[in-house]
Amino acid sequence: MDNKGAFLRPCTDLLALCDCNNFFVSCERLFRPDLEGRPVVVLSSNDGVVISRSNEVKALGVKMGEPYFKVRSFLEMHGTTVFSSNFKLYEEISSRVMASLRRAVPSMEVYSIDEAFLETPPEGKSAPEEWARGLRGTILRETGIPLSIGMAPTKTAAKLAAERAKKHPGAGGAFALLPGKPWDDFLRDIPVGDIWGIGRRWSDFLKKRGVSTALRLRDSSDDWLDRRMGVRGLRTAWELRGIRCYPIERLEKPQKSIQSSRSFSSPVRDRESLLEAVTEYAMIAGRRLRSQNSLAGSLAVSIRTNRFKESFFRAEQEIIFQTPTDSDIRLIRAAADALFSIYREGHDYEKASVWLGRLSCAGMVQLGLFGDEGEEDRGAALSRAADRLNGEAGRRLLAPAALLGEKAWRPRRDRDSGLTLEDLGKLPVIAEEPPPRQNLQ
């Protein structure tokens, strides 16, 4: 292959990655300032695994994704405060953080619930780190959420810079890799597996071939990268050379698929309980579908037993809609049909999922040959009315009778802080940075 990189010049512009520190833990601490400086974790749905750790817990060696039952007594021993996750709350806090950021920059891309790529404003270009520290202070003041900012010409380098900002006590929460300056000393210390886009499999592959650091990856030949890793490997290496391959996506794109799934609090054997669960998941997915103004062309249901047991059983069925839909009635009916076609008696089911696929934009529908458009209109209108009512009430008022009441399949959340969006409204505006303390990483 030719040296494709020869056509591209290193980028001289700076972008900034803002990454909220220990985001879910930070959210819970907003309401519990007494937990500042103390070990805290947030658990996944069903209190299954650890998904957010305070610095104190990271220092204890507890890993991301660790099953809770394995570390429970260890965490207790160290006086850790444990929370079930409260995603509604985290999403709301996230949108406040994003709104604060948006006021500070010309444009940005919300990358995840706790990260955003920012275009650097003119005032940030002359003294990037100083500007970033100021921004960090602003966000902390306005939302109470601490974050780290990495600046670099490319996203991949900015991710590494943010990691350094987070871990380096002297960085003040910001670190910049400037264009035109040598990054060699910095990249030499980065294990190849810490690079954005290099997961466990690529990391093992690269290390076996002597490419163990970010510097080595950057300096690998384009030909080798292309042959052994394909376009993803090439782009990653170029980004480490300062050549921008992933631009800031300023426009929010609608999702291409929507999934709703939960693990059950205890195994489920009977078809009726599974039907209740997939009905609920279809409605959750339907609400998200309508909120982004899309129609689903297909719906798939999958059910499975405990994947860590030898008797593991899994089944999946996809239903293609004749005409794309956003009507709960049709989604639920399809979910039931799919479920009944795959359900087998005698298994301890642990989880069910509903996927919506082949999404299209509402308003660009092609009418089906054997249209049931009349029913379609009624079903969709009904679903939107329910969205509106439920949205105004802030909780679910309209739901099938079968979903009312306590259900054994609903996920466990024994450590729920019980906070609601109303509590968020009562929160005093936080003005001060927490007192400095020893960095425990």
Place this chain on the structure above:
DNA sequence: TCTGGGGTCCTAGGACCC
């Protein structure tokens, strides 16, 4: 006893067509 949920992109290989 107990092991999350929600996404995206890339690639290889088969089907199909001319």
Place this chain on the structure above:
DNA sequence: TCTGGGGTCCTAGGACCC
């Protein structure tokens, strides 16, 4: 003996991310 070749579309599965 010899059994085309190339393009496009689609899908499943892998790998990665937070």
